Amino acid sequence: MTNQCDGTANGNSTMASQLYWPSDKFFKNYSKFHTVATKPGAGRPVKTTERERRLMKFEQLRDDTYSLNDLVRYSHTNLNLSVSRSTISRILRGFNMISYIAPRKPRVTSVQRRNRITWCYEHLNWSVRDWSNVVFSDEISTVPSAARLKYNMHTFSTLPVEVVYRIMDHQNDRTLFCSMKNICRRLNQILSTYQRYQ
Known part of the structure; x- marks a missing residue:
């Protein structure tokens, strides 16, 4: 700025107009603190530069x-x-960027990991007909009985390795809740998880 604050009313009003401040506030700050800089705000200063x-x-x-x-x-x-x-x-x-929290490494041995990857590759190209003969340990199976419908709920907190193969028995009228899309997605998920830790 070319104009300096010289203490005169004309100099103060010129500086105040350049800073977009009211001239009385500008003069009050200058006479009290001998500067027109604003005080730092409250709160903890930023830790990183x-x-x-x-x-x-x-x-x-x-x-x-x-x-x-x-x-x-x-x-x-x-x-x-x-x-x-x-x-x-x-x-x-x-910076409009994201990072992620790294997943925990599964507590499996290298032999178990290799067996699971092999199993996933073997079953990756199965058809819907092939998957209809499989009961996963995490699905809800409905077993009709004479008195009432009994629901067997299986919780699923680990990766699916225990898969029970059963041939569909139409006389028992067992209903399987199986989705081909979810199965393929889950297999790809397992493969990507285990290949990361090889």
Whole structure:
């Protein structure tokens, strides 16, 4: 700015108009604090600098398979920062980017993992007719009895390996809730999970 605050009314009003402030507020601030800069706002100051935030962004762009834990480790070792996963997630959201929380590694041995992958590849191209002869351990099977319909509910918290093969018995009138789309999706999900940890 060419005009300096010289204490005169004309100089103050010119500076106030350039800063879009009322002239009385401008003069009051200048006479009290000898500056027209605003005071810092309340609250905790930002922990990371703009440069550090950009470095985190570039690290995520360099390898987009990084999880939030990997970025926390990177910021601790390379940037000497101790930040949480939520802070890094907020920083990435500021750049319109996302990261993910890494899935836990399944507690299976290498033999079990190999057997499951083999099983998935063997059953990947089955038809609807083939799948209609299978009862999964996580589905709700309805067994009609003389008195009432009995529902057998099986909870399913682990990956499906225990699959019970049964031939459809039409005399027992067993109803199977089976969806080809869900089965194929689940098989691909298992394959991608286990191939990641090979």
